[in-house]
Amino acid sequence: MNWRSIWAIARKDLNEVQQNKMAWGPAIALPLIFAILMPILFSTVPQFVPVENVQRELGDIEAMLKNLPPNMQAIFNGLELEQMFVLYMTAFLFAPLFLIMPLMFSSVVGADSFVGERERKTMEALLYSPATDMELFLGKVLAAVIPAIILSWLTYFVYIVVVNIASYGLLQRIWFPLPTWWPLMFWLTPAFAVLGISVTVMISARVKTFMEAYQLTGSLVVIVLGLVLGQISGVLFLGVGTVMLIGTVIWIVNAVLIHLSIRNFKRSSLIAKL
Amino acid sequence: MSIIEVNNLRRTFSEHVAVDEMTFNVESGEVFGLLGPNGAGKTTTVRLLNGILPPSNGTARVFGLDPATQGEMIRRGTGVLTETPALYERLSAHENLKFFATLQAIPATDINRRVDEILEFFDLSSRAKDKVETFSKGMKQRLALARALIHKPPLLFLDEPTSGLDPEAAQQVNDLISNLSRANGQTVMLATHNLVEAQRLCDRVAVINKGRILALGSLNELARKLWPVTWVDITFHVKPRGDIAGSLKSSRGVIRVSMEDESLAVQVENADVIPEVVRHLANKGESILRVNPRDYTLEDIYFALQAGEA
Numbered sequence: 001m002n003w004r005s006i007w008a009i010a011r012k013d014l015n016e017v018q019q020n021k022m023a024w025g026p027a028i029a030l031p032l033i034f035a036i037l038m039p040i041l042f043s044t045v046p047q048f049v050p051v052e053n054v055q056r057e058l059g060d061i062e063a064m065l066k067n068l069p070p071n072m073q074a075i076f077n078g079l080e081l082e083q084m085f086v087l088y089m090t091a092f093l094f095a096p097l098f099l100i101m102p103l104m105f106s107s108v109v110g111a112d113s114f115v116g117e118r119e120r121k122t123m124e125a126l127l128y129s130p131a132t133d134m135e136l137f138l139g140k141v142l143a144a145v146i147p148a149i150i151l152s153w154l155t156y157f158v159y160i161v162v163v164n165i166a167s168y169g170l171l172q173r174i175w176f177p178l179p180t181w182w183p184l185m186f187w188l189t190p191a192f193a194v195l196g197i198s199v200t201v202m203i204s205a206r207v208k209t210f211m212e213a214y215q216l217t218g219s220l221v222v223i224v225l226g227l228v229l230g231q232i233s234g235v236l237f238l239g240v241g242t243v244m245l246i247g248t249v250i251w252i253v254n255a256v257l258i259h260l261s262i263r264n265f266k267r268s269s270l271i272a273k274l
Numbered sequence: 275m276s277i278i279e280v281n282n283l284r285r286t287f288s289e290h291v292a293v294d295e296m297t298f299n300v301e302s303g304e305v306f307g308l309l310g311p312n313g314a315g316k317t318t319t320v321r322l323l324n325g326i327l328p329p330s331n332g333t334a335r336v337f338g339l340d341p342a343t344q345g346e347m348i349r350r351g352t353g354v355l356t357e358t359p360a361l362y363e364r365l366s367a368h369e370n371l372k373f374f375a376t377l378q379a380i381p382a383t384d385i386n387r388r389v390d391e392i393l394e395f396f397d398l399s400s401r402a403k404d405k406v407e408t409f410s411k412g413m414k415q416r417l418a419l420a421r422a423l424i425h426k427p428p429l430l431f432l433d434e435p436t437s438g439l440d441p442e443a444a445q446q447v448n449d450l451i452s453n454l455s456r457a458n459g460q461t462v463m464l465a466t467h468n469l470v471e472a473q474r475l476c477d478r479v480a481v482i483n484k485g486r487i488l489a490l491g492s493l494n495e496l497a498r499k500l501w502p503v504t505w506v507d508i509t510f511h512v513k514p515r516g517d518i519a520g521s522l523k524s525s526r527g528v529i530r531v532s533m534e535d536e537s538l539a540v541q542v543e544n545a546d547v548i549p550e551v552v553r554h555l556a557n558k559g560e561s562i563l564r565v566n567p568r569d570y571t572l573e574d575i576y577f578a579l580q581a582g583e584a
Contacts, residue, residue: 008376012362012369019364125360125421127326129377130349267345268327272287 009139412443
């Protein structure tokens with residue numbers, strides 16, 4: 001395995017994606033919304049607007065808290081309503097939404113790399129290079145996965161800082177992240193990044209344009225929305241154990257998808273699609 | 275020494291036969307043309323020889339290696355100019371070349387020097403940092419050729435190298451190709467349907483259609499195969515007296531003679547007979563102004579072969 005070739009392919013793909021505004025637009029917008037705007041909004045609103053008014057709009061917070069497991073409910077014991085609101089919104093309700101980022105980043109870069117390269121008719125020259133099929137595959141996968149994970153982690157970091165600063169006036173301490181966030185960041189986020197690219201590679205064999213791939217992989221967001229709804233309704237709560245379990249399932253799915261992708265990622269079939 | 279050896283090579287796509295029982299050799303240092311209309315199997319042959327596609331049947335050896343199993347090693351020694359330039363338009367010329375130089379395992383310490391050197395050779399240095407999307411077609415083609423040559427491959431595959439270029443740019447590219455084989459001794463396989471280009475550049479050609487080789491050889495060999503007899507036009511200074519045509523007909527090697535005003539068209543068995551004919555006429559005291567053996571162009575050969583195939 002020639003790692004110099006793999007990194008060259010990954011760097012080249014990233015370099016190319018950087019020039020694609022359609023790919024980078026969401027990569028800038030989402031972290032801004034998730035890591036800065038939303039936590040500021042949820043942390044500051046109760047400090048200025050009576051929480052009863054917010055509660056009327058959002059539903060009964062105490063009723064929502066009853067959906068949490070008892071050990072998690074303990075975190076809220078003794079807190080004011082405003083404090084409960086900030087804690088619930090920023091540390092619980094919001095958590096699964098962060099998984100949109102690795103999923104979206106990796107699938108957008110993957111779509112540009114796997115389908116875009118074919119669409120722009122640059123694939124043939126690459127296939128005439130001495131890089132092996134595996135090196136081409138890994139280069140392209142790494143180009144999608146590494147920045148997706150790094151960008152997600154950066155967003156988490158900014159989110160942690162912003163949440164603590166924005167809620168400090170209300171909670172008077174640095175309280176975030178809660179234990180659930182660690183496996184979310186370091187187990188589930190990489191799993192979702194790999195899921196994004198694995199599904200994109202599978203889809204890339206069946207679509208002709210970047211836009212088609214982009215739109216199809218966008219449907220993966222349904223998984224994240226399912227987690228959010230599960231959390232709101234109390235059907236599924238993202239505690240440490242649940243996050244680890246979901247992550248394990250996703251990694252198993254990833255392993256199967258990657259195995260199938262490697263088996264199908266052959267020069268002869270790629271050239272036939274040009 | 276043969277750098278490419280192909281034996282009964284065949285490639286099918288479902289029912290369609292793209293390459294059908296091809297057999298040919300390419301010698302080291304020669305420019306070999308693969309001539310045929312669109313869809314004749316030229317690009318598929320290039321792909322088979324580079325190990326991009328496995329053959330359905332038959333064997334091929336490039337540098338003595340099997341493309342089906344040793345494609346990576348073969349591609350280290352080949353440079354391919356694809357029919358479309360296939361350049362990364364959002365990247366600069368320098369970035370494009372640097373990327374392919376890395377894939378070709380040029381040492382990191384030499385890459386920038388080599389990229390600058392080849393950009394200079396192709397007269398693209400002043401545009402090195404510009405994105406390729408701002409280049410003209412001719413510049414893109416030169417850059418694609420630079421990419422194919424970045425690692426100084428001993429074997430070069432050029433697929434329709436002047437396709438879509440204006441005459442001036444096409445001329446530039448042809449001059450470059452000509453220099454490569456003459457000056458550097460590189461072996462070139464030229465896949466084209468441009469007959470003028472092939473006649474100018476190729477030492478030998480294989481004329482193909484529907485994946486099959488119709489004829490193989492140098493221009494003269496092909497002409498001889500197609501037209502074993504040859505014609506020579508003789509123009510006189512003064513119209514000949516008497517039955518000069520009749521006297522020529524009895525000469526050895528002369529097949530047919532027709533006289534028209536001051537000129538004579540003589541069909542002879544082969545070119546060796548022409549000096550005999552001229553001597554015969556001179557001995558008869560005829561005043562000869564011009565002797566023109568009829569030349570066949572690659573175009574004549576190509577269309578004769580394709581017509582025969584049809």
